[in-house]
Amino acid sequence: MNTNDLIEDLGRGLEPVTPLRPAGRRxxxxxxxxxxxxxxxxxxMSAVNTRxxxxxxxxxxxxxxxxxxxxxxxxAAFVSVVPGLxxxxxxxxxxxxVLWLGTLVAASPRDFDWTTVLAASHEWVCVGFILVGGAPxxxxxxxxxxxxxxxNPATTAAFAALAVGALANVGACMSLQHANNAITFAWHGxxxxxxxxVAALTGHFVFAWSAAPSRSIGENHAGDGTPRR
Amino acid sequence: xxxxxxxSDSLGELMRAAQQGDGASYRELxxxxxxxVRQIIKRQRGFAGIAxxxxxxxxxxxxxxxxxxxxxPARPFVPWLLAIVRNRLVDGARRYARISRREIHVDEEDVxxxxxxxxxxxxxxxxxxxxxxxVRALPEGQRQAIELLKLKELSLKEAAEVSGTSVGALKVxxxxxxxTLRRTLSKTRE
Numbered sequence: 001m002n003t004n005d006l007i008e009d010l011g012r013g014l015e016p017v018t019p020l021r022p023a024g025r026r027x028x029x030x031x032x033x034x035x036x037x038x039x040x041x042x043x044x045m046s047a048v049n050t051r052x053x054x055x056x057x058x059x060x061x062x063x064x065x066x067x068x069x070x071x072x073x074x075x076a077a078f079v080s081v082v083p084g085l086x087x088x089x090x091x092x093x094x095x096x097x098v099l100w101l102g103t104l105v106a107a108s109p110r111d112f113d114w115t116t117v118l119a120a121s122h123e124w125v126c127v128g129f130i131l132v133g134g135a136p137x138x139x140x141x142x143x144x145x146x147x148x149x150x151x152n153p154a155t156t157a158a159f160a161a162l163a164v165g166a167l168a169n170v171g172a173c174m175s176l177q178h179a180n181n182a183i184t185f186a187w188h189g190x191x192x193x194x195x196x197x198v199a200a201l202t203g204h205f206v207f208a209w210s211a212a213p214s215r216s217i218g219e220n221h222a223g224d225g226t227p228r229r
Numbered sequence: 230x231x232x233x234x235x236x237s238d239s240l241g242e243l244m245r246a247a248q249q250g251d252g253a254s255y256r257e258l259x260x261x262x263x264x265x266v267r268q269i270i271k272r273q274r275g276f277a278g279i280a281x282x283x284x285x286x287x288x289x290x291x292x293x294x295x296x297x298x299x300x301x302p303a304r305p306f307v308p309w310l311l312a313i314v315r316n317r318l319v320d321g322a323r324r325y326a327r328i329s330r331r332e333i334h335v336d337e338e339d340v341x342x343x344x345x346x347x348x349x350x351x352x353x354x355x356x357x358x359x360x361x362x363x364v365r366a367l368p369e370g371q372r373q374a375i376e377l378l379k380l381k382e383l384s385l386k387e388a389a390e391v392s393g394t395s396v397g398a399l400k401v402x403x404x405x406x407x408x409t410l411r412r413t414l415s416k417t418r419e
Contacts, residue, residue, distance in 0.1 A: 003263060003290070006287055006291075007259045010259060010294050011252040014251070015250055019298055019299075020298055082301070082309075083312030147296060150296070151292065151313065
């Protein structure tokens with residue numbers, strides 16, 4: 001198709017669109033919703049008191065670091081879908097992720113045994129909590145991000161997964177007993193990083209151009225944004 | 230990647246109108262940015278042909294269309310546009326690399342009609358004469374198979390009916406005949 005024809009085609013029957021609200025405000029809205037949802041989930045598992053009582057200062061430092069990481073990753077995900085915005089929040093989210101892992105390592109016993117850590121089968125419950133409990137959060141986040149996400153699908157998906165993983169990890173830690181931070185480091189850190197990796201690899205399928213809304217000229221163009229000739 | 234020549238304020242106004250559904254403003258916006266985007270693509274992809282540049286340009290325009298709701302009217306238009314151009318150029322480069330990896334480069338070989346020897350009438354006659362001689366020298370069954378299938382260009386079924394042999398026997402005879410002819414003609418050339 002000729003470029004002038006394409007322009008005429010795009011202008012014909014143009015539908016109005018609502019500009020996205022500022023990234024920070026959207027990130028805050030999702031974070032508040034996620035906090036309420038995870039709070040209900042934790043209360044539903046009715047184990048909050050057991051956890052808070054038995055945990056030391058290291059536990060709470062890790063939780064605070066995870067919450068900060070989740071909030072920064074959420075902001076980075078929302079900023080990544082708006083072209084032209086400064087991308088500093090990505091750096092801060094990565095720094096927060098490193099710090100979170102650092103707090104877990106720092107709070108781990110010096111003489112821990114990796115065999116024991118890897119054999120901690122009760123951690124599968126946490127993995128289930130993060131994956132199953134985090135799935136609705138990821139779904140909502142994907143819907144909120146879909147309009148600009150095809151521009152940077154891998155980055156957007158990775159930060160979205162980091163945000164969900166971080167906050168769901170806090171929910172899991174609040175719901176179940178975690179006596180040893182080495183176990184938390186290996187299992188929770190592992191599953192969050194795995195989530196980020198999978199999201200980065202599959203992001204372009206989820207946030208494909210063909211799935212993006214506000215494309216009203218599908219008849220004339222291929223799904224990947226490439227004009228049909 | 231910056232572009233001082235694009236008037237960000239007026240483009241922002243046009244995009245604001247486009248977000249409200251004003252098709253005329255949208256067309257004007259796209260027509261204004263098209264030559265500049267084309268120029269940027271040409272500058273960034275110096276090796277690209279005209280068709281590839283137009284492909285990338287149309288990709289950019291479609292992307293602008295798809296993500297037009299992400300433009301914040303309170304912010305300048307040009308950085309928003311240039312970020313989209315940059316993204317699409319990176320995508321285009323990745324696509325190009327992916328396609329190149331799958332393609333096999335074939336060196337230009339001397340094909341039939343570009344080589345003088347293949348257009349040499351004398352050579353052709355000599356080859357034809359050698360071929361006739363070689364065919365005549367074939368055993369009866371093989372010669373008949375070649376005549377029916379290769380010279381008269383009958384189908385296997387028709388040739389089988391004419392010769393009174395089976396299709397399988399004809400295939401075997403043809404295969405053997407071709408092998409014999411190849412040997413004989415290569416000896417003749419030497």
